Amino acid sequence: MDLNVAIGGPQGGGIDTSSNMINRAFAEAGYNVFGVREYHSNIKGRHSYNHLRVKEDRPRSLKYPVDIIVALDADTIFEHLEDVGPGTKIIYDRSFESSDLAQARMIMRDTARRIKETLDAAKFPNTVKGAVDYMKSRGGIPMPIPFNDVVASANAEGPAARYFNTLGSAVTLSIAGLDQKFTVEAIKQVFSNKEKVVAENVRVVEAAYRYANENGLAGKPLKTLQKKQRFLITGNDGSAIGKLMGGLRLQTYYPITPASDESTILEEHEEYSFVEAEKNRLKRGGVVVVQTEDEISAVTMAQGAALTGARTSTATSGPGFSLMAEGIGFAGMDEVPLVVTLYQRGGPSTGLPTRNGQSDLLFALNTGHGEFPRIVISSGDVEECIYDAMKALNYAQRYQLPVLHLIDKNLANSTDMVPDIDLKRVQVPQTLKTVPSQDFHRYSLKTETGISEMGILGKDIFWMTGDEHDELGHVTEDTEMRDSQMRKRFKKLETALQEIPANDQAVLYGPDKADITFVTWGSQKGPILDVMEDLKQEGISANLLYLKMFMPFPSEFVKKVLEKAKLVIDVESNMLAQAAMVIKLNTGISIEKSILKYNGRHMTEDEILKAAKDIYSGKSKNEIEVLQNGA
Template sequence: MGQLDINIVIGGPQGGGIDTSANMIIRAFAYAGMDVFSVREFHSNIKGRHSYVHIRSKDDKVRSLKYPADLLVALDPDTIFEHHEDVSKGTMVIYDSAFEGSDLGQARMIMRDTQKGIKETLEKAGFQTTVKGMLEYMQKKGGKLVPIQFDSVLSPVVSDGPTTRYFNTFGAAVTMSLVGIEKSSMEDAIRYVFGNKESVLKTNLAVVDKAYEYCESNKLVGRKIKKMHRESRIILTGNDGAAIGKIMGGLRFQTYYPITPASDESTIMEEHEDLKWLENEVDQLSRGGVVVVQTEDELSAITMATGAALTGSRSATATSGPGFSLMSEAISFSGMDEVPLVVTLYQRGGPSTGLPTRNGQADLLFAMHAGHGEFPRIVITSGDVEETIYDSMKALNYAQKYQVPVIHLIDKNLANTSEILDGIDTRRVKLEIPEIIPQNDGFKRFSLDTSSGISRMGAFGKNIFWLTGDEHDEIGHVTEDTRMRDLQMEKRFRKLETAEKEIPIEDKAVVFGDKKADVTFVSWGSQKGPILDAMNELKKIGISSNFLYLKMFTPFPSDFVHDFLYSSKTVIDVESNMTAQAAKVITQNTGLKISNYILKYNGRHVTEDELVEAVSKIYKNGVKKVVLTNGA
């Protein structure tokens, strides 16, 4: 174990079957018993612009991606232009030799600024601004070219239309042959992807056969990776994980307005509205489905979810930055009226529309402060696919238990990360369900008689009570009485103190690595995996490191964070934003100032290699801030 480490970038035009290729590759590795981690990168575009999937497979746990690529698979000329930086000594570049005639000037789907950069690179290095020139440049950098005449290889086996329809399968199969994955695993992957389409399945299998045959006769075969048997595993993205976690956590009502990268979670839920049950005594009372409603806008999405929560069901909405901006007023209402509500906030590159399909972590401070006035809330974050499941369950629990809005931050990178989990533990998180006792006369939904700040939950249909955005009395009627105002404000905020006391520290912050280390990482969200992998690599070059991983920002684990950082040596804050927002929260809550930063705001995922390099610069050369730039 721990011998194999394969990094693949496969690119092509959006809508040209790249996702399918990536799916095949991921599945084939998985069937071979390997672990796989991948991230999908795409433009805000339906068809034509460059998209790619960055995949890494290991024979033990893989938690991040790495450049340079071992294989660059180009299903169009643009991929060759766009990914020249991913190619280094030993990178195999697989492409259709028909691309060789393409000129950079004709590549109109490459963004103008990107084109300019590519042109400068090629001209500086003395190569022509054509695919041919770029390939020569790659060769000079040590890349190994694998040109294949896709059409002529495929035409004997494709009879149902142009061979181009099968280029993505062919590209994936050649890749798998090159890395040494047995054909049977690739065939299983094809059967998975095209299982119910008999005619397509047949041709695709023939294409795989042809690809392996071609590679065999042209010596394009990697060292065979022996198939390893594994127990059942499950391949999930961050979007999947959040959907599963919410459903397991008892969510039965979800609203959304279409927005990247959040709406996948809701459509995934819709596809699975017919739930399957564990075998223990599921009576008729529990059997039911999940209702997912696409609303007219985000104002409606959050208020509809809030309305549903008033009847006692667990409800949530999912959105991204622009939608969350619209939701602010309703978050304030949920805080004021103590309605259990979960908002899953998928951050993407902002401000405004920003980088709508790219990564970002610039909404942390916004999530902590969105909504007018002062009210308690809980803000949590997830850093890998497994966490999206259990954190989604916990988010619903916190909302119910403390009767507050809970904002669950996920980032685009994690939403589109695909990981393999060994299974899903149905008994890791217990559902916290408040008791609802039918009562009408004298029911005090906002009773002040509570030391925890938590009043008895009520539900429309079982209790008569009122809600109002105005300050209110214990029953829920409007008041402007000074004393009642103070008491209700203080009661609401007591809940936050209760939550702070009750929620265990491991749900707020986790330390990885030894207590004492040369370097201490501080981070949150999807940098978790890259940092954990970088820690191993740093060790190999003589730098010991540990990692303070933050999961809850409100309430913030101030003492824990203070005590840990106070005795740390070189503290480095790593975030996918420009202004180091988490570091600001740390300073605000602990008084400690962090002086080293690794930041990335180009919208692409943080990779292991760039982290290792950045840490070396900070630790060895005394650089204070490194801005990461990897990614096409």
């Protein structure tokens, strides 16, 4: 089984709940699900959707055209006009058909103009009925359903529209052939502790299945797989869980999309009962989560706590990270173990607040004026978010410097089924202990690693300023001391490069030699691994150089891989191919071909595959292939 579903509707219209029902129902039947949440930046009303994929094995990417579109409003039909193919089932309320594009006020003007041009060129009316007929001409199968009548047959209390998301989900699951009992179980999970709500929605599920059966919509019964314990979590969840497992004691933040979810999850940490050992420690030590007045306060407050020996972090997105630059520079100068989780979104300025982007890589590598060491790492899937969050806390404390953990919005809002969370996979060392001294050399130069003994506020006596300093922390502008302290600080990067396992720096997936060598980082990892399998079916070998650490940079390994590659294609969600720029800076190797996407939507398996094949075959002579999928 390989099922791709798009569920769309107005922002705030229950799309996430609908998606959650489908995910949990398939999970109950033993299947694996993967999805990405695409939502508008307004509070309520504009188009948002979830793109899901269901398979027996674990999905890593999404595909177009989808197999099923669930439209919870008329706008969804217009917005996903091009996302259908032969056999795509289009579920929508029959009453939408008379809706006119001109009255669709929640569709952005530019989007409405493009939709109108498409329908006009194909000579279809600018109505939902016209849009559905256009989809039908592309092989789509319209399935108009009288939403109000079906809900009314369920005798559910309240307005019918309240249950449209449940109805759409249930019809989808019935079409897929999933046994009704799994859908009912999903309803109980989604609305747990709300008996009346569960009862009302179960009746709607029953009515939906009944309608699908009576009208020939129900699919062939889907086999039930063995159910295994798995964790249905997002990238935000993963990072929060990893921080808890890594011994976090203080998280600061100022609300910003898509970073805030991590901090609100941490505020609910007692829900994670599977982290029993850490939970018991939390009862003694506790995790403090503070919403500060701004990002400047967030980054400096986290540092204050770090100087007491506590493991601390802050989380933000591009605009907030901009405000943190000076504070991060202070951490660099004074060797403060600080973790900043940077959730990337489309920029600059406010940019695309709720859309994907990977355009902050160079900013992370160069944030803060002057030169100072920092470790910059990136995660590529939900599971990595967990363990990378733990490692980031370890790195910060071990090397006494800022650690910037990059997670793109696509990954933050991806839902995945993690088969297991191994509490012992990343060891958390004991907090560094110092011997109290009146003459504490906090920035001692007597070190081969660049790492001095960590000073603890309230116990050790030393000086801290934002200025250059001597070994005790006193301000100095002496030329020799300046050179020595600079060399000492940057020596840490050499130490880190030697100590951090190679697989946490960069990984080569696939054969050593291949027809195509992909280079990527972040959430493109999964789609490219799937593309490699697709290419193999067509007799084209491919491998993937997957980058996880950008400072310090694994130059020798990257150079070794690229020097023997036949055709190298860089794949990134930014306009400048920033990782390729970092590679050239560190190895001198230029990557001539790129597949890039910067419209704010997630990359899909099908569009990467097409672009890669066009480059490989010579059909495309462009140095850059720009991807454009997504509503």
